[in-house]
Amino acid sequence: MELTAEIAAYRDGTGDPGRLVGEFRRAVLLAPLADGDAGAAGGLMSAVSGGIRWFYAFTDEEALARFARARGEAGREWPYLAVLGARLVDAVVPQVDGPAGVAVNVADGDGSMLFPPVSGIVPQACAVDAGQDVASGAVA
Incomplete structure (x- = not known):
């Protein structure tokens, strides 16, 4: 099953x-480049919300175009x-100073999905829940 179908099933x-995580890891995603945003790690477009840096990623050019329209920036080139x-998650997230995750298809409402900086998604050293027993919430 492709990532968009897994997102729909999960939702x-x-x-x-x-x-879902397996499809996310195998999916080829489109990550827009930051346009002069000095705060973006690795030159990829991102935003900070709730203390987490979220890298934008899209499953196809149509999803990226919906994002551009939602921002009122459909008329410009989106490299x-x-x-x-x-x-x-394995190479970009560890380069960020602080917690980071990936926001997929953020302009798609019910078709969007966040992959947060937790164990099983990002490397253990970058997981905000590292050292915790996720089932009980206890610190290991």
């Missing part, structure tokens, strides 16, 4: 978190990198 309550989801 409908029928998806499997492991399959991007095609990158595996695994590369974003």
Whole structure:
């Protein structure tokens, strides 16, 4: 199943978190380049919300175009990198000073998904829940 289908299944309550993360890691995503944003790590477009840096990523050019329209910037060129989801969390996230995750298809409402900086998604050294027993919330 492709990532958009896994996102839909997960949001409908029928998806499997492991399959969702697996599809995210295998998916080739479009990561827009920052346009002179000195705060963006690695030259990729991102935003900070809730103390987390979220890198924008899109499953296809149409999803990126919806994002551009939502920002009122559909008339400009949107350069991007095609990158595996695994590369974003395994190579880009560790370069950020502080917690970081990936926001997929953020302009799509019910088709969007956040991949937060937690164990099982980002490297353990970057996970905000590292050292905790996730099931009980206890610190290991």
